[in-house]
Amino acid sequence: MTDREESGLDYRAIGLVSGIEIHQQLDSASKLFCGCPTVLREVGDSNLEFFRYLRPSRSELGEIDRAALEETLVSRKFIYKSYDTTCLVEADEEPPSVLNPEAVEIALIIARLLHMQIVDEVHTMRKTVIDGSNTSGFQRTAYVGSHGHVETSQGEVGIDILCLEEEAARIIDDRDDELVFSLDRLGIPLVEIGTAPDIVSPAHAREVAQILGMMLRSTGRVKRGLGTIRQDVNVSVAGGARVEVKGVQALNLIDRIVELEALRQVNLLKIRDQLKERGAQASDEPVDVTDIFRKSASRVIQGALKKEGVVLAARLRGFAGLIGQEVQPGRRLGTELSDRARRAGVGGIFHSDELPAYGITDEDLALVRDRLHASDEDGFIMVAAPGDRASKALLAALERAREALVGVPEETRRALPDGASEYMRPLPGSARMYPETDVPPVLVTGEMLERLKLPELFTDRAARFQEEHGLNPELARVMAASPNFQLFEELVKRYDLPAAVVVRTLETTPQELAHDGVPVGNLTDDHFSACLALLSQGKLAKEGIPEVLKVLAASPEMEAAAAAEQAGLAGVDRSQVETVVKSIVAQKEKLVRDRQERAIGPLMGLVMKELRGRADGALVSETLRREIQKLLQG
């Protein structure tokens, strides 16, 4: 984090209010509304492709949602890839089945862990989403609980909402007017957890996300790995507005995102104050300046004109210098104007603070300024594109310029890899929700809640492992978070072995083997158990465990003892060790007499070589010490 430029904001002073939303996929056997498995596929395995268009519909209250409405500005074709693991439900060709009981159970367990109030009847709703990521044009979502909390270093953070939802389809290609989606992910159950706006700093946001992530994984029933958990962050500062930054995939970006959004809002407010002082305005109509650029050397403009495009410009009174003002590292007010224009289907806009550039000359600029009656205090924006799109885009950018006069617009933004964000869409209103009439409500009974088995949290379990088995904090943490934790407890109890050896056998060693390309996925609980049995009977040295596991992974049907034999590790007992040690000590008598006790080091290597790692190191060194003593005293 040290290489980052810190914003140096005093978060209390700027009135930072933040909350996070976590979307976590559940590891249920089947999807939320059909019997299909919750597996992702290679796009190349798709066995059917079809396409649809979506149009917004009015909700039960007679309103069209504003986010949905904006989506129709762009009428796009949605192409869907179907698989032998998806069905007519994902294709929106069959009504959904009932809410998956297994997913409901997992959601209830999580709600319980978060100390939430659970509703008595779970109703599935349709949340309008017409960006194509849901074939139906809505995401099915159900409210499960509210009024929960988690403990953090900064005190309790409220958990306002937990919903059970279906995951959207995976976007695999964006061809501007055509979007391609993969249906494998559509319908995988996920929980959405929203905190109260109790988060006080970027570091706190990260901590809360970490705690929630740990609790979710503690259930052992959530999906792991890239893309299975996503965080959205809500941020506002005093005088700013609620902005939702969506799609944060990496936990370690959360603090940076909160920090940069706070910074953005502070900077936009500063720009607003300056604009006010100057009496700035953004009320001009777009003006056609195509003729000025007929012979322009700008490749972008020539490209647009070739496609029968136009060049439109609009004056921004009193904006000079401020359009180029930075709001986040590398992103200016002009970038925000451009984001909006891009949504209307153009590549971007030009603004006066970045010109002359892109082949647009001082001469061109003078002519444009003249045409717009723009003084030196005024700025302007310009777009080159086919007529209809150009005017839509410029109007969208003008709208954003007018918002700059007011302050920070409420909106949904998309997280960028560096922690900054770009415009995505307006904040959705509540009008986008209406009942999913195909899915009956689920009654949550007291009996159902009593039957739930709440898991031990990883943090609690790790503390217990340290105390009960004397593991160090690192090994305890690894073992507590492993799906093998029950096997660990069983094996420690069954064999009289040091707990650390069992952790290495179950966790560290297979990880290292996997790294070397060993198919450790073939190893079962029985393999591990049999290995540790040989170890506890002294038939295998702990140094030999990686070799035996390697053989077993390659030939899973083999007995552990046979595997040890094949690895050349079997059958070395105490008496054989003694024989080998005696003979080596005898051979190297001179060395022993010269070096005395210190001869143990070099001799150890010779013995182990002779035994090819088949004997326990501790036994060998103990035997060596005894034989050296005997020789020296004898």
Add this chain to the structure above:
Amino acid sequence: MDLGDKISVLCGKTSYEGILMPSRSDNTVIKLKNGYNVGLRADKIELLEKGQSVSLPQKALHKREGLPQVSILSTGGTIASKVDYRTGAVTSQFSAGEIISAIPELEEIASYNARVIYTILSENMRAEYWIELARAVAAEIRSGSQGVIVTHGTDTMTYTAAALSFMIRTPVPIVMVGSQRSSDRPSSDAAMNAICAATVAVSDIAEVSLVMHAGTSDDYCSIHRGTRVRKMHTSRRDAFQSVNRQPIGRVDYLSRKIQTFGSYRRRGQTDLELSDRLEPRCALVKYVPGASSAILDYYVDAGYRGIVLEGTGLGHVSSEWIPSIKRAADAGIPVVVTSQCLRGRICDRVYDTGRYMLAAGAVEGRDMLPEVALVKMMWALGNTSGREEALEVMSRSMAGEISDSTPATV
């Protein structure tokens, strides 16, 4: 307290606020401020504010100059349905006018007269409604409509299509249309089906046709002949398929171009003729292995006037049924044989059982769909006098429902 009121609900120590919604259980269902509905076992409910009724703004129809005049007759069904705010269920209550205002592209194709004929779910359809509808369609054509669109629930749409096919000889297109995904959802097939139906309504295809999605994609709709189409899937968009014959053609959704696959009656080729009598006392009897012939006897004794058998394979029933067939024929009841195979032609001259069925008085339904044969039987009995005449009508193609040759490509 009424639905739509703003209330507060206390459950234990937790209190919720929201709008009172309909409930199907003992719990109180409210819509929270964030839009979610939840069901709560309320300890205490308090009224916060009386609700206000919301009415959907409805666009007035404005007629464009120079476009053909098309009538939209609505009968209910999914294409004309929306979520009922009070019951939370999908119900049929969109008027034809609301359909047009929800699908603005329709106004580029024609100007419309919209009439609600009735608002019923298509499973509640019956012969007397077909008659009423046929009369309404004929009235629209008489008063100058250049095409008629009938919106219909998809469950029994093909029966209605067959009924209109027999009852009306039409000089203009009569187009049945529906939707398999309700029109209140963004992915509904209603808009594309309606736009394609309007395109056919202003075309040269003066037939009773049924226009619906041809595949699962939003690319084009098939134009099915009203007597050759069957609903072959419970839920898919492309549930409707022509059987034993190619569809008349297809309409491309975006370009609105029509491509035809064979001959059809052209606009103005015939004068309007309405023969609107139906004999509703007709039955379609499906034969299954072991079924008792008493089933057939029942219809005869109950006063049914015509019977269509849906036999196995080439058109067979158990030989035990032969006396009952003879009994029906002797009672002056025409018995026509169709096949549960749906695809293919009846041939009762191949096996003994078939020959005995024919000898007992049954008549081959040729390559007619069973349901179409049933509707045709109602129409034949309504417009003829007696068994012989009716059977003569039954074995002749009246509206493209029978052909002498089946192309190898269907």
